Amino acid sequence: MAALLQLKVSIQSIMHIQTIIHQLKLTAVALAGAFVFSNSASAETSLLNVSYDVSREYYKDLNPAFIQYWKEKTGETITINQSHGGSSKQARSVVDGLSADVITMNRSPDIDVLYERAKLIPKDWQKRLPHASSPTASTSVFLVRKGNPKNIKDWDDLVKPKVAVVIPNPKTSGNGKYTYLAAWGYVLKNGGDEAKAKEFVTKLFKNVPVLDTGGRGATTTFAQRDIGDVLLTFENEVFLIQKELGADKFEVIYPSISVLAENPVALVDKVVDKRKTRTQAQAYLEFHFSEVGQDIAAKHYLRPQVDSAVTKHAATFKPLKLFKVEEVFGSWSKAEKTHFADGGVFDQIYAK
């Protein structure tokens, strides 16, 4: 009996520890919220930029540049808080009430959702800034091991037997979605029809041994776990891998054609109107398109979109035949519905 009692106590203490951990997490969230709030209440203006996972390094450079620019222009001191995470998770937080002044994503559907689910922004938000509100873009390219032992040159080489291809899961990763659509577009752009494209993409994913949930995970799998002959990911991620892990270990292969992966930005109207930060948020977004902003993007291997900057950085970025998602698939929402929704083409690849 005593033993049983003690057992119960020990179980309760385990449960208790977990409850405490949960409460601590909640407290931390509440404190963070309070912090943001108190910032806005004080004289100093602050902006919250809710962004995707791998834009950290880019904004670490861009934000100080904007703060300095804004101080010189208006005399106002501004702080910019960053929040990073998986893109659709970030978008959901904003829909559910996170007070983001601006949202910066790597796929327009993750900003569309702010209109669709919560009417936080107008439907035509992409028309408010040049280049479909996308100051930067990237594209899907190939990274192979030194010497290119499997002799991979273009998309066709990826579906050959005994070639292992690492792609992040298109169901959970924007990066994976772009790669999938790039492969599909490759077939269509070379005279193939939908059936051919489906066959090609099916073959491609049969060569994928691991489906990581995000782009960074796929990088780890390929570069650190030695899995796969080729990694398909964003161009900026590929440059980063070479910089971090050594240019002598991997080679970049540019396919004959790929997808233009635009990184759109938007201010969140409902939030900036409430917090009275519209002027600053607008200036911040426009700063992305300025010469300084575009230079910083290029430094982080994001393709600048403003014409003058494209010319200026032409040496860094190999000119590629790139197509827009809208051009081949009509719209992002059509592509989502056909390919990535439950029971869609991607699911059919794995259906038995």
Place this chain on the structure above:
Amino acid sequence: MAKKSSLPGFNLSLGYTIFYLSLIVLIPLSAVFFKTFTLSWDEFVQAVASPRVVASYKLTFGASLIAASINVVFGVLTAWVLTRYEFFGKKIVDAFVDFPFALPTAVAGISLSAIYAKNGWIGSLLDQIGIAVAYTPLGVVVALTFIGLPFVVRTVQPVLEDLGAEVEEAGASLGANRWQVFYKIILPAIWPAVITGFALAFARAVGEYGSVIFIAGNMPMVSEITPLIIITKLEQYDYAGATAVAAVMLVISFILLFAINGFQWWSNRRLGHVK
């Protein structure tokens, strides 16, 4: 009406308990079911019974049961060593047991996949005899075993301590051999704790996400766990579909935990435990 307890404060403490449980457990859980009810029956079936989702149930519950079973064997052994022997560094070993509690699960997942990948310390050895752990369902079992270990050890350990070595010595002096001592004396005493530890390890494993996704490979129909299916549906802004799968998981977990409790009650009676 139940007989009034001689302890004061019954109404207050029960009231607080119900309030607390409602706030922390019941209200969030009921939200899962309410959200699920926004689906029509056909949509619900589509969300929870497509082949991919069914394959993930099999993996999640199967791997969790295997992992919890492994933990029962080695957890009891660990608890035994920690209570019955004195050795140098015992306190440190004891503290090691709690590591899986304290470590962020993503860190555990990354470490495990680094070690068990083909180019990792253990993975490279296993690769030579043709066993792949990382990025296979076996990897899922490894991760779930890791996170579940403390539950069995920490539930069995206090009971073993309480039991004392004297009863074993008494048994031995009355002529029982080692096996009989274990089977007739130790096992009946620790059995309820073992089952509780098993149930806790199992329940923890079913809901685990962070450590598993790094080592599972996440291939649909093969190594995709149900929590990942839920996350995937959320990524597509399919809240109702996600909660529908969550609701099914809850119901299956509840039935299994209920069965485990029933088994515990039955075996308590069988082993002659008087409550």
